[in-house]
Amino acid sequence: MLLSCTAFSSVATSQVNRQPVRAVAVETGTVYDWAFSEGVAQGIRREYLSFEKGGKITFIASDDNQIPLRAGSRVYGPKAGEKFGQLLARVDERADIESVREFEAALNAARLRIAQADSQLKQVENNLQLAKNSFARNESVWKKKLIPKEKYEASRTELLNAKESLTTAKAELATAKSQEKSALAQLNQAKVALEKTSIFAPFDGVLRKVNVRQGDYWGGPAAATSDRQREASSAMVVVDTREYEVTLNVPYYAGDKLQENQAVFLSWSPAKLLAAAKSGFSGDQVTQGVVYSVSPSINLEQRAIEVKVHTRSGAGLLKDGMHVTAWIMVAKKENVTLVPNSAIVTRNNKPFVYAVTEQSKAELVAVQTGIEDLNQVEITRGLSAGMQVITEGKHKVVNGSDVRLVQESLNE
Template sequence: MSSRRPLVVALCVVGLAGLAAFAWYANQPGSRNGVSQSAGAPQQAGAGGGQNAPVPVEVALVAARAMADDVTAVGSLVSNESVVLRPEVAGRISRIAFRDGDAVKRGEVLVELDAAVQRAELQQARANLTLAEANFRRTEDLFARKFVSQSSRDNARAELELARAGVALAQARLERTQIRAPFAGVVGIRSVSPGDYVKDGDALINLEDIATLKVDFRLPELYLDRVKPGQSLELASDVLPGETFAARVDAIDPLVDAQGRAVRLRASLPNPDGRLRPGVFARVRLILAERPEVLVVPEAALVPAPGNVQFVYRVADGKAERVNVTTGVRREAVVEIASGLAAGEQVVTAGQLKLRDGAPVKVLQALQNTAAAR
């Protein structure tokens, strides 16, 4: 280590000497003028030329188009009609007349319970009715010939009516052993099998009418005076991305939710192919009003400024003019211009960072034509 120490000291001395020489050279007047001034002269010349040269920009026309006032919400799809079929009497299942997920018609028998007792009761009631009818006919004949009294005739008539009621009662008990579809729809997945004993009120199968669906959603109470039955809305769902479905408001709940200060609405939409299903999450866009002539510009034309101010550069006579604008709704990469511009005017959509009020501009012809075509 002692043998290397002189070498290290020598290198340090040489380095310090080099730094001192560089500092002396950099502080010489001739060197500062020769380098910085010669480099600065082209910059000044360039700055002067940039102020006079037109700035290339892209433009678009202020267009008038139809636009709707709308509000968005989320909701859930529900069946047009939905029911869980349950037996009214206890019994053993003798037959299941459907397959899971089948489409069934109104009145179609879906489940039958063992009805041997009910059939026997109906047969007995019909026999009693036959006997009562025969007795009434004989009594009528005897009464016409004045062989029986009026009270005997009335008793025979009462027995006939009781027999008829007995038949109707037995028939009703028999029909309760058959569970029928109350409306046309699609059955769900059953959890019972033939031979199962079920009590009255046990759940057998669910039936859903999905040819038409309903969508329930909520809106803030401030929209209460702007919604009404019959309004149109668009519905989208993640299960069918990129597709929208048309629906119509059917009803508005008269009660406003006091907790969330929201009003509940229900709309309906056709679903003939069954592509949408009850319980699906839905995004709803309710159209409150249609406006046929709304001025719009591309969102890229807007330039934000301090104080919540927005402006655009309008191209007129080859120069850029700064114009403060009032905006409205935004949709599909365009924004409504409520004030500040007129239809057909040109606004800058690219190159605003290089512009100032009154600066000359050069409109790129190809981009201008493209913007005008859109």
């Protein structure tokens, strides 16, 4: 049936009078609750290396390209079964080397004396056995009155002398072993003194600072009360860049949500974090870590809670000392009712949404919200999946307004 011109005009006028709005369907999905903060990434393992003895620096190691070690050079710690890692630098150690050689000679002399005393002990033991056998024979013959008493007494004296010689030989061996222990202790002490003239890499890492050069005189590190002062006064600073610790000051009102082992996403760029969030953090654009510790108190200076984060993957995206932004995932809910953040309107400090009815009218619906993340809000009461809620054009409508759905974005 064809509409009359008057009826067609009425329908067109009705469509024109309806407010254009953009709406989306209420969905079911996953929502995350976040806590945001900023901090500085630092290698968890770092050592401030210094010589324990003063002197002229006579050696600075070179890297794989035969260039003297400098900030950024990679160094290598001890391998399995080794006590020391790569030798990095050394001060003049000639006096300590001579001490080591002197005590090595004393140790060798003590061991030679042990060998001589041991040999002497074996001879004495043989002589004692011979004296026992001789005395036994002479005693048997003397009892039969076949030899004079003087010969029997001489044999008995020889046995007593052999026993005394055994006691003396054992004492000599014990003295030689004691001298060996003393020489070994002195040698180890001299080696420890020699070690104090050298710096070794404690683990695989990268040099953050090299404050000495060959030919400089080292007088010892100055007293330091902060990491910055220790870094400036140390000969070298080495950092393990395979894992970082980030110290955050999280607002105190988020403190009840924080706990150990919560997932954390880190980057120097907030834009990279936002892009990674849109992809569900499925790529390798940002560093991932976990909450390592949460302070039970509020920092008096920052009025915030100190949280330490340890990285688990993507540490190569960070640098020691880098300022980073952190997103802490404090909660996650699945299969919940969700609407975009832009759908929420506030009336008297209470949340509402404009739902689109089957009659194409805007209906103001009171809702109860739960977790809110970057793009969407959990609705715990008031809406169900499939309903249409207005996201753009809300300021143009009131409860009961006629609306017209459009696809293009509206300029509010």
